[in-house]
Amino acid sequence: MSISFKWRQFEKEIILLTVTWYLRYPLSYRDLKEMMLDRGISVDHTTIYRWVIKYSEALEQTGRKKKKPVGKRWRMDETYIKVKGKWKYLYRAVDKEGNTVEFLLTAKRDMKAAARFFRKALKNNDVPEIINIDKSGANTAGIKKINKEKDIDITIRRVKYLNNIIEQDHRFIKRLTKHILGFKSFLTAKATLTGIELMHMLRKNQIKFENSNLSFFQKVCILAS
Secondary structure, rough: OHHHHHHHOOOOHHHHHHHHHHHHHHOHHHHHHHHHHHHOOOHHHHHHHHHHHHHHHHHHHHHHOOOOOOOOOEEEEEEEEEEOEEEEEEEEEOOOOOOEEEEEEEEOOOOHHHHHHHHHHHOOOOOEEEEEEEOOOOHHHHHHHHHHHHHOEEEEOOHHHHHHHHHHHHHHHHHHHHOOOOOOOHHHHHHHHHEEEEEEHHOOEEEEEEHHHHHHHHHHHHHHH
C-alpha cells in the first residue's frame, strides 16, 4: 500500500526530498527552509518538521518489508539520546558485517527494556547464534529472559573489541542528532530516529530493489510509491 500525500500543498517529490535531506544529513529545519528557498520553493521550517514526523515511520515500515536478512552473529549496545533535557536510551544491534539488525528507543535502561528490544529484534529477524554485548547485567538478564520465554539458546558473549563495530555505527546516528540539541518529545525522537535508521540502512544497501543502479532519492521515492 502506497503512502498517501493527498491534500498536501506541495508535490510528493518536494516533500520526500526535504525529508530525505533532513534524515540523511546534519541539517536543521531552518537550513532546509533556506535551501528550498534557493530553489524557488517557499516552505516554513515547521511544515518540514511535520513532514519528517509524519513520513519517517511510514517510509521505514515500507523499507522494513524489503530489508535483506542479516547474519546470525549480532553485536548489541545502547547509546544515549537526549529528550526534553533527559537522557533516553537507543538500543541497537548490527551483525558482524555491520548491517543494522534492529533499534528501539526506550525511557529506561534495564532488563525490561533490553528484553523489549530483543523481542522486537526476534520478531523481524531469524534467531541469532551469538549476541555480543558489554558487561551490562541488564542486557545479560534480557537475553536470558528471552531464551527462557521462547525456548531458544542464544549464546551470550562479552568480547569488548568485537563491539567496536556497533560503537562506530552509533556515530552515524550521533552525528545527525548532535545538531538537534535534544528532542522536544519522546514521540518526536522516536519518529525522527526511525527515519534516520532507515536512511542508514539505505546507505548500507540493506533494502532490496529490483534495480541496483537507483540513486538514493529514487530509492526513497520507490518506498513511498
